Amino acid sequence: MKIGRIVRVLEDKERKETIIKSDENRKVIISFYYPADENWKESRQALYVDLYSPREDEFISIFKNMLPYKENAEKENYLKSIKTNIYNDAPISKKAVNCPVIIQCSGLGSPRDYLTFNIEELVRKGYVVFTIGHLYDSMLTIMPDGKLIEMAKDELTQDEKKELIDIRKDDIIFVLNNLEKLNLDDDIIKNKLDLSRIGMIGHSLGGAAVFKASQCDIRIKAAVLFDASLQFFSLSNVVKNKQTLNKPVLNFRRGTFDYETSMKKYIDYMKNSLDADKFKEGILIYDNVLRDSAEEQKNLFHYLCGYKSFIKLNTSEHMAFTDYSIVKGEKMESKILTAKKAHEVINDLAVRFMDEFLCGNGKRYSSFIKNDEYITLIDEDGKSIKGTKL
Template sequence: MRLFEILLVLSCLALLVNLLFIKRSTKKIGLVLCIGSGLIFVVQLFVEGYRWQLLLVYIMTALLILIVLLRQSKMMVNLKIGKLLKYSLSSLIVILLVVSTSLSVYLPVFHLPKPDGTEKVGTQTFHFTDQNRDETLTEDQSDKRELMVQVWYPTENSNNNKSEALFPKDKEMFKKYIQTYSNSLNLPDFVFDYWKYSKTNSYENVEILPSTSPYPLVLLSHGMGTSRVLQASQAENLVSHGFIVVTIDHTYSTFATIFPDGRVTDYKTKSTTIEEREIVGNIWTKDVEFVINQIEKLNAGAIESQFKGKIDLNNIGVMGHSFGGATAFNTTYLDHRIKAGINMDGSLYGVENIGVIKKPFMFIRSGNFKDWLVDFKNDKNSDNEVYKQLSDELNIIKNVINQGGNAIYIEGTQHFNFTDLQFYSELIKLTGITGDINGKRGASIVNQYVLDFFNKQLKGAGGNLIQGPNDKYPEVKFIKPADL
């Protein structure tokens, strides 16, 4: 909970205690409490902002202020109520306060964790259209493939700009954005309204930090049905250590993608069968390749921007979560411009045509990988198409390790511990999509191993963590070829 939210709850309890245990004749105490509570109420609403989780606290505070003031007036001097009714009403008020406070605690106004590097983070968003590629995920045959791409980069933030909101600042765009989420989850729009208060650690459209050498580049793809918003803290952390990161919204495969003209696209992708996954995977792979083409234009000055000559195109990495992780593998394998890649808990697609990958690559799997592997080995249905797909994938992981790459799993994590969703609410754990590990701890471990890998492969430094087990991170287990 935020500071004035906590103070508001405490002031509400203080008003209740005043009514229950302090004599009417002690008017000064009641008056001071009413004034103090009223001021906290106003400051909370106008400084921190209203949110629905505190609605019961707002109502109880206003009601108790009114009762305390009336209690000291001549209007209520002779009014008496029985002890049973008095304490029953008080108990009900306490229960309502506990409910409202619990909603505020478990559906908090969250902010992204601070990056652990030394550099501040700037960000700028681009709208790119691939005129050479038709949009196949809509019925309009005239559609071309459009992408929203966010560039994250080191900055001095010399103008001392305030950090950016995580979600769109424009009220209408934000409304459309949360409507897309709420419709997908069959929830009322107001449930997500408080997201407007969440902050990143980035500054929009600030100048890039001057450097004697260009910055290595990492492209980052989200998982199927999420969006680049859920990978923001990973982008910020890499940038704080001297990388430029580009996050991509794979249009029509996100919960919501907002375009500059106010259009908001939602999820329209079919990816349930192996064939459908390969079709969509091909689209995402071409998305990444197209974005690299656009980054080359930015770096050459063909597209006007502040990034001319600032990006090291000889040191390009790619990473992703889930389907984005599979795309990271695919693009690393296919695109000669990509030097190294990371797959965060993503099942591969198109594996039957994959040979031995000769580039540095790392697989990071969730904590259930070991149990999954045991179940897979015990599966007798070896003629099944899915079984063959998974068997081919394990052979690919084995080849990566044999070629000097890495494969690890992190105990206590589940699939969405590789996203920022774990910061949204502790209640997420109840769904099972995040693991028992503390969210910030899990995110920090992932960030450290991602950073160590890209430091070694794109900067020629570091690489200590990916050499083997480390006492600082006992949750991390290295996968050996013999395990597969």
């Protein structure tokens, strides 16, 4: 199936840009994904690098540093050869009318179109997808005119990340406010959206922003959190005050979601790259992150009073929920789990969840979710539940 993609830039005249010093209004860039016209004949095979048009060179310059090849020519050739089913500006299918809507929010530093493995599956299953580009907190944002916008800062404190989450939450609500106009006036999007069925998917810091938007906007009917940054949820007081949220939420965690495993991996990764003082500082910060995440896992469990599903993808890492393995060309997520299988499982459960709780298609998710070799149900403490459904 061929999938179309268009890019739009929205300007919020009610907010000024605050991430950088500027008198300009806050802008948000979005990609819209949809089924392409079945009779359309493409001129060539779509490539992953096309997502960064008209500055494909910037994509190659940044992402080639991730690759294991020794020579730059090998790196560039690989990045230029990644195939996809996504075609920029393809004509939209005439059958795409009143489609349920998914809005995606990627993690800190990640480009907005960094979950295409999931986007393609969602569109194949009848959804249309918007991805939100939060300017100045992505490593690479290409505007339609070719202007490159980079991250405002390479390193952020925990307080600065909290501020970014609030900015992202406001960006999400701003996009929601504009969907009705796009559905009325946009040449491609017009009459394609069913605005009574809007779901959200967020990864990492994007998951935190998605959750905060879901708390305050009733238009969001269901939310899927891909290894969200739970440490920023701040639910202690609302739980103490017995406040609740009646909204279906899938909290989908990486397989290494526990203190001991996470801390060991952090130490092994950082011990040779930082001096003693920086290493100690990093350990203390990460200790707080892990403890806060564990606490907010419990709070989230008690805060949600509607359908809630807490699961983890066995042996997986944080970036399993992104295109990282596609761009890097990695075949294995772990010794047990291939990168391809990880994406298959993530897609299957995310689509089933949205089918049931956004579109009302029977018990597509709740009667299917179970313990198996890939998925483990977890409780409020992040511990495995053997043979039990939440």
